[in-house]
Amino acid sequence: MTTSAEEVKPMGAETEQFIPSTINILTYNVFGLKFIAGYRRERLSEIGRRLAAHSPVPEIVALQECWTQEDYQSIHHQTKHILPFAKFYYSGIFGGGLAILSKWPIIESSMFRYPLNGRPTAFWRGDWYVGKGVACAKIRYGSAVQDVVEVFCTHLHAPYESEPHDSYICHRTAQAWEIAKLMTGAAERGHLVLGLGDFNMLPLSFAHRLIEGHAPVRDAWRILHPDSSIGTSTHPEEKKRKRVVPTAAFNITENGAASDNVLNTFRWPKSRQKRLFKGESITVDDSTPDPNAKRLDYIFVGEERHLRVAKSTRWEVRSVNVAMTERHPTLGCSLSDHFAVEATISRSSSNGTFVRGDETSQNSPEIPFYDSVLAMISTYIVRERWQRKSRLAHFLLSVFVSIACLVAVWWSPRNFASFILMLVSTLNLSAGVIDGLIGGLFVGSELRALKEFQWEIFNAKGLAEAGNLNDP
Structure with missing residues (x-):
C-alpha cells in the first residue's frame, strides 16, 4: 500500500500539488546495544531490509536503541528509496539511541535531554549514561504553511520494579511531563503531533495518564482497541478484570503487546536461546498462553489543542498493528527484543477520533492526580536530600581516614604495612x-x-483548580 494523495490546485497556481491523505507511521525499539545485544549487526541489517519491503510502506519511522552510526547508516542506506530524509540524534556519554526517518523533508530538528534521568551510581543500568531524551523533528509533508507534522521520538527510563514501588517512577513521570509539554507546544503551533517510542509504561499507568491528560494527544492503540489489556495477566489491575490468560496471537492483534511476547525469542530462557542459536528449529504456536506480554511501545497522535474554528479536514486513526514479528531468515531469532508498532492516520472531513479541540473531548488530569504527583516528588526530594548528606559525610570521613593512614605510615614497623596503609588511604580517598x-x-x-x-505541577494544579472554580 502506498500513500494516497489529494490533488490540490491552490488559487492562482499553475502546477499541481499533492498532499498525502494518509500517513503510515512505525516505531521500533531495535535492541542495538553494542557489545551486549546478540547478533546486533545481522539483526539491524535485516531490519533495514524488512523496512524497505514493508507493507504498508512506512513514511515516518522512529527508532530507539539504535546506538551506533554503523547500524543507523545500514538501515538508512537500505531505506533511502522510501525514506530519503533521516536524522541520527546525539546525546549523553554513549548516545541516545534515537533516530527518525522520513519520506518528507525534515525542516528542523533538536534533541531535548531529560533533566531527570536515572543515577550515575546505577552504572550497570546505564540510563543516566546514555543521555535519554526526546528527538524532535519538524517534517513538512505539503506546501501549505500548516502542512507540518512534529515528531517526538523517545525512550523513557526503564522500570526495574512494579509501580508504585518502582524507585525510578519519579524520573519516568518527570520525563512523561517533559514530552507532554513538547507535544502541547507543537499542537499550539497548529501542527499535527506524533509521539513515538518505547515509553516503558503500561496503559493507564501514572505516566500514561499524565501524557494523555496534559498533552492534546491520544494513544492510537486505545482509540481502536479501547478494551485492550492494561498490563500482564498477572498485573493487579488486569486481574480485577477477571479475564482468561490471553494467547500470543491475541496479545498481538488485540492487546498490542509488542514487548515480552512469548513469540519473541529474546524473551525465551537462556537454555532455549542457546539451542536456537546452535541451529535447532524451535517454533511456538501463536495459540500458546502468553501471561507476561505487555505494551510499552506507543504511538500518540493529536492536533491543535485550542481549536475554535472548524477545519475542512481532520486526521483520524485508520489502523494500528503490531509489526516486524518475523524472525531472522538465517539466525532464526527475532529481529529485536521488541516488536514494532505501526499506525495509519488519514485525513477525514469528520470531526476526527483523536483531535482534542473542543471541550467535550478534554481529559485533563483531576486535582487528586496532581496531588499524587506532588506527593511523589516530595517523597523523592526527602530521599535525595538524605543521599546528599550521607555522600558528603562519606567524603569528609574519607579525608580523615586517609590522613590517619598517612600518619600511621610514620610508625609502621615494616614496608608491607606501609604499602597497605598507603593503598587503603588512596582507595578510601578516591x-x-x-x-x-x-x-x-x-x-x-x-x-x-x-x-x-x-x-510546574503545582502551577498546573492551580490552573486546574481555577478552571474548576470558573466552570458554570
Missing part, C-alpha cells in the same frame, strides 16, 4: 571524592530539577 562529587554536584543538580518539576 571513593570518598567520587561520592562527594556525586553528592555535591549530581544530587544537587537533581534536586534543582525536582524543584522545577514540583513548581
Whole structure:
C-alpha cells in the first residue's frame, strides 16, 4: 500500500500539488546495544531490509536503541528509496539511541535531554549514561504553511520494579511531563503531533495518564482497541478484570503487546536461546498462553489543542498493528527484543477520533492526580536530600581516614604495612571524592530539577483548580 494523495490546485497556481491523505507511521525499539545485544549487526541489517519491503510502506519511522552510526547508516542506506530524509540524534556519554526517518523533508530538528534521568551510581543500568531524551523533528509533508507534522521520538527510563514501588517512577513521570509539554507546544503551533517510542509504561499507568491528560494527544492503540489489556495477566489491575490468560496471537492483534511476547525469542530462557542459536528449529504456536506480554511501545497522535474554528479536514486513526514479528531468515531469532508498532492516520472531513479541540473531548488530569504527583516528588526530594548528606559525610570521613593512614605510615614497623596503609588511604580517598562529587554536584543538580518539576505541577494544579472554580 502506498500513500494516497489529494490533488490540490491552490488559487492562482499553475502546477499541481499533492498532499498525502494518509500517513503510515512505525516505531521500533531495535535492541542495538553494542557489545551486549546478540547478533546486533545481522539483526539491524535485516531490519533495514524488512523496512524497505514493508507493507504498508512506512513514511515516518522512529527508532530507539539504535546506538551506533554503523547500524543507523545500514538501515538508512537500505531505506533511502522510501525514506530519503533521516536524522541520527546525539546525546549523553554513549548516545541516545534515537533516530527518525522520513519520506518528507525534515525542516528542523533538536534533541531535548531529560533533566531527570536515572543515577550515575546505577552504572550497570546505564540510563543516566546514555543521555535519554526526546528527538524532535519538524517534517513538512505539503506546501501549505500548516502542512507540518512534529515528531517526538523517545525512550523513557526503564522500570526495574512494579509501580508504585518502582524507585525510578519519579524520573519516568518527570520525563512523561517533559514530552507532554513538547507535544502541547507543537499542537499550539497548529501542527499535527506524533509521539513515538518505547515509553516503558503500561496503559493507564501514572505516566500514561499524565501524557494523555496534559498533552492534546491520544494513544492510537486505545482509540481502536479501547478494551485492550492494561498490563500482564498477572498485573493487579488486569486481574480485577477477571479475564482468561490471553494467547500470543491475541496479545498481538488485540492487546498490542509488542514487548515480552512469548513469540519473541529474546524473551525465551537462556537454555532455549542457546539451542536456537546452535541451529535447532524451535517454533511456538501463536495459540500458546502468553501471561507476561505487555505494551510499552506507543504511538500518540493529536492536533491543535485550542481549536475554535472548524477545519475542512481532520486526521483520524485508520489502523494500528503490531509489526516486524518475523524472525531472522538465517539466525532464526527475532529481529529485536521488541516488536514494532505501526499506525495509519488519514485525513477525514469528520470531526476526527483523536483531535482534542473542543471541550467535550478534554481529559485533563483531576486535582487528586496532581496531588499524587506532588506527593511523589516530595517523597523523592526527602530521599535525595538524605543521599546528599550521607555522600558528603562519606567524603569528609574519607579525608580523615586517609590522613590517619598517612600518619600511621610514620610508625609502621615494616614496608608491607606501609604499602597497605598507603593503598587503603588512596582507595578510601578516591571513593570518598567520587561520592562527594556525586553528592555535591549530581544530587544537587537533581534536586534543582525536582524543584522545577514540583513548581510546574503545582502551577498546573492551580490552573486546574481555577478552571474548576470558573466552570458554570
